[in-house]
Amino acid sequence: MPLPEPLVTVIVPGWNIARYAAEALASLRAQTLAAWRAILVDDGSTDGTGDVFADFAREDARFTHVTHPAQRGLGAARNTGLELVDTRYVGFLDGDDVMLPRALELLVGSLERTGSDIAVGQYTRLRPVAGGYEPSPVQPWVRDSTVPGRAGVTLADHPEVTSNIVAWSKVSRTDFWRTHHLRFPQGLYEDQAVAQTMYARARAIDTIAEPVVHWRVRAEGTSITQHEADPAVLAAVLDALREGLDILRREGPDVAVRARIGQILRMDVPRLQALDLDAHSRAAVDDFAAELDEILVADLPPRDGFSTGSASDSGKSGALAQDRGA
Structure with a gap:
């Protein structure tokens, strides 16, 4: 059976995340909404990240693999992906995280119904435990940003959404990015400025009152937030x-x-x-x-x-x- 025309592009940047990349990409394959494509951006990895990305692209035409010859940073990798988006909506997934099965169905489905610019979901942390990782409860400020679920509200209606700053908890209209010339800055903590600009300029915002992503806190302590x-x-x-x-x-x-x-x-x-x-x-x-x-x-x-x-x-x-x- 042929795949449906994609509605949303998910940009997946990765640098030296070979250990986790297959699980992240498998979580895309497991989406209940099949109308997606993904752009996998290997940001100059020196481990097997590029090989994992290439394998998935060979096996599934929905994946497109591109490579930076040398590391340029998370913001630059996301921006590379943004240049290749040709679908109505765009979202993000870091290459060491896990997208929950109904994430795209919930986020894209909400935008299709409401016509809003952005849909924002909850997320939980994947914390290391003996033998692997397990999700933690939704943290209070994440819950406050999305509960109750809302359709077509403004930032003035729901200012607490500003605590939800991560790129990968959202799907938004591609035209919104183009109209406002949005791109990620270089350096650390790329999400803050982009998220607040999006909230301030959005005509309408939807919130999804359930988790859409598991954010991995890596056991090896390589996350910026751990330093x-x-x-x-x-x-x-x-x-x-x-x-x-x-x-x-x-x-x-x-x-x-x-x-x-x-x-x-x-x-x-x-x-x-x-x-x-x-x-x-x-x-x-x-x-x-x-x-x-x-x-x-x-x-x-x-x-x-x-x-x-x-x-x-x-x-x-x-x-x-x-x-x-x-």
Whole structure:
């Protein structure tokens, strides 16, 4: 039986993830929505990642394999894939993660029904355990970004969606990317600026109140988020948080700025303060928290019933921060 015309392209970047790539690509093959194609971008891997990608492309015409001769970074790999998209919708899957079987059915199906620009789903972490990996519960801020399920809301209607910043929890309209000339920046933490720009400019947003991806926290500790005590990585974290917030301040409603600052002060600041930081890095985190409080005081006078969750209240959310950083 011939495959249906693809509705969505899934961009799968990978660098030295041969150990996990087959499981990621098999999760695409297992989708209940068959109308997809995938662009596999080997970002100059030195292990067998390219071989895994090539094998899947030979076996299944829905996979297209392209290679960077040398590593250029996650953002560049995603951008390479974006240049090749010719379907109505586009999504992402990192080559060491797992897409749940109904993910594309839920995300694409929602956009087909509503005409929204973006559909956003939940995700869970795949944590290492003896003998393999197992998913953890959906974390509170991920749940808040998607529950209850919504159809055709604006950022002003649902500002808490701004806590869902990862590229691979979403499917969006390809024309939206082209109209707004969206591309991923180079460097670490590529998702922050793109996600907040998308939310601020979207005509309408859908949310899916169930997980669509398992995000792997690798046992070998190679994830950037597992090295945030490194001064260079910490500086990148703070820069990305600032950049995303600056976009919302320029382009989004005040309620979204308030929501994002509250999220950062409740979750990110306590998590970073709990790291084993040198004196300079610790001061940088404290200064960042003070900047956020100043924005709330100077630019966003409190409204009735609004709680910012300032840095001085961070102890109330220690369990949430611990859950994120664990």
